Amino acid sequence: MAKDAPSSHPASSNAELAQAQVSAFLAIAADAIISLDDRLRITLFNEGAATMFGYRPSEIMGQPLDILIPERMRSRHTRHVADFSASPIAARKMAERQEIFARRKDGSEFPAEASIAKQMIDGRKSYMVVLRDVTDRKLAEVALAAANTELEARVADRTRALEAEIRRREEAHAALIQAQRMEAFGQLTGGVAHDFNNLLTIITGNLELLGADPELGPKAAFLKRAADAADMGAALTKRLLTFARRRRLTPQVLDVNEMILNLTEILQRSLGEPIALTTMLAGNVGRTRADASELENAILNLAINARDAMPEGGNLVIESRNATARDAGIPGNGEFVLISVSDTGHGMSPAVLERAFEPFFTTKEPGRGTGLGLSTVYGFAEQSGGHASIESAPGRGTTVNLYLPRTEETTETKAGPAETVPLSKNSEVVLVVEDNPEVRELTLQRVEGLGYVALEAENGAAAIRILQSEDDIQVVLSDIVMAGGVSGYDVAHWVREHAPRIRVLLTTGYAAEETQPGTADVAILRKPYKRADLALALHEALQE
Known part of the structure; x- marks a missing residue:
């Protein structure tokens, strides 16, 4: 018997050592470790759980697990534990299917992540729960989500800004190409007009010399027709030079509203009954300095073009108002008087709109137009220090905008023509x-x-x-x-x-x-x- 006593001592020491190791593990574990009996009563509550929930072990031992669960989640949690108890699975993470929350002693809640295991001891079921406070992780996730949202918003803003800049550059490039093309047309037409004017000078001059012959008789009518045709040619070259910005204009201070009103009667006769003419003239429109005859011709040209675009009738609106350089699409801070002529006609396709200001380009039937109407308007506006633009789409009509520089000067009285043709008196x-x-x-x-x-x-x-x-x-x-x-x-x-x-x-x-x-x-x-x-x-x- 004396020999058997020493052999029981190591087993007791091992059990005590194991118990000490488990106690030490439970004491240093940061997670909450909680044991439950078969009635889900708390039988073990480690230091991590006490720190996490705010209960001393003496307060919580023997209490139901529901004390640690928010009231709104207790019934659902009970069902989950019951399902787990009946299942063959020995362990499960509680947060695998959904997010869970725990309740502290002071009533505050926090997000948690839990694992639960079950075992049979002496024929009775017990449970072990390991629970971790994931508040910091959730806050980090929320912050990360907010950062991602902000980043996506910034990327979207930058993308929109980039797309807008790309569109602006494309529009600027297209405008540059259009300006270069119009300048090339201007140089070409200006050169043609120069040579043509020399020819017309010869023709009209010789016709004048022939017309001075008193013995012409019936042939004088032939000379008159030839002279009229030469005058038409001179008017054509004048329009070419206006487009090319090579003709000397005679600018004077003009009241735009007064000019439009004075043209109304002529326009109504030219447009015909099927077309309703409306004027929308702003009361505070400033004055402009421009060539009066060219401005009248521009408005008449635009009205006739609008009439031709509405063969079955429609509405023609002439509008005046003040505008800025931004409205006109011109760099700088200039102020302009805007004259808009809008119709309800068939409109222009993008291909036609792109070439509308080109000289000799026309969609009218042969013999019904020279293709110089819009080009002359464009040249007049540019030479006057302004700008011209067109807005149009098929089936939506056309609006031509004529921007002329505003001035604070008062209107002038135009001198009348000379009454006599002076001859040399001293044979200079x-x-x-x-x-x-x-x-x-x-x-x-x-x-x-x-x-x-x-x-x-x-x-x-x-x-x-x-x-x-x-x-x-x-x-x-x-x-x-x-x-x-x-x-x-x-x-x-x-x-x-x-x-x-x-x-x-x-x-x-x-x-x-x-x-x-x-x-x-x-x-x-x-x-x-x-x-x-x-x-x-x-x-x-x-x-x-």
């Missing part, structure tokens, strides 16, 4: 400088026909040589653009420096250089001109 000597032989010959005849003595020079260099040798010249009548490298402006500069007593009168069919420094006070006679225009210009030059 005029030096005609022209590189086109036909134009030069015609001009010499016209000048002599007005009573002047005419000398001729085939180019600018020849003119300067003649001026150096001739003392009797009183007026130089010179073309601006000439072959040989010496322009009419060069001749004018030479005269101003070496012979200031001589007057200079310049002529051109392409007034692209009318603002050359030092020649602002030099008069310019635009081709094709009539005999009366030449007579008046020479008379005024001599009177300076």
Whole structure:
């Protein structure tokens, strides 16, 4: 018997050691470890649970588990435990299917993550619950979700901003291409108009010379028809030069509303009964400085185009109001007067809208339009320091916007035309400088026909040589653009420096250089001109 006693001592020590290890584990565990009996009464409550829930073990031992569960979740939790108890599964994470919450002693709730295990001891079922407070993790998840939402919002904002910038750049690029194309058209049409004006000068001048023959008889009607056709050609080149921004305009201060009202009667007669004309004129519209005749022509052109777009009738609205550079799509802070002409016609397709301002482009039937109406409006607006734009879509009508710079100046009274055509009284000597032989010959005849003595020079260099040798010249009548490298402006500069007593009168069919420094006070006679225009210009030059 004495030999058996020592053998029981190690087993007792091992059990005590194991118990001590379990107690130490329960004491240092940060999670809540709770044991329950078969009636779900608390039989074990470690230090982690006491810290987490705020109960001392002496307060909680023997209490039902429901004391640790929010009241709103107790019935559901009871069902889950019952299902787990009846299942063959020995352990389960409580939060696998849904989020759970626990309740502290002070009544506050916190999100938790729990695992539960079951076992049979002495024929009775017991449970072990390990529960972890996941408040910090949930807060982190919420913060992360909020950060993600904010990031997505920022990305969306940046994406929208990027898309807007891309659209802006595409629109700016398209506008640049359109401006370059219109500028190319302007240079082309301006050059054509220059050459055409020289031809018209020859035609109209010779017709005038022929018309002076008293023995024409019935043939005078033929000359008149030819002269009328030449005048139509001159009007056409005038419109081309307006588009090309190469024609000298005569701007004056205008009351836009007054001009529109004065045109109303003419417009109503031109439009016909099927079209209802309405004006919407703002009362505070400012004044603008523009060429009155060109503005009238622009409004008439737009109204006629609108009429043609409404063959079965419709509504035409002419509107005026103040506008800004932003409204006009122009850089800067300028202020404008806006004249809008809107119709309810068939509208334009994108392809037609893109080319609407191009000269000679038209969708009308042959013989019904020159294709210069809108292009002339565009050129007039640009040359006046403004802008023109079109808004249109198929089936939605068309609106043409004409933006002209606003001015605070008051309206002016336009001087009337001269009543007489003055002739030379003292046989003054005029030096005609022209590189086109036909134009030069015609001009010499016209000048002599007005009573002047005419000398001729085939180019600018020849003119300067003649001026150096001739003392009797009183007026130089010179073309601006000439072959040989010496322009009419060069001749004018030479005269101003070496012979200031001589007057200079310049002529051109392409007034692209009318603002050359030092020649602002030099008069310019635009081709094709009539005999009366030449007579008046020479008379005024001599009177300076």
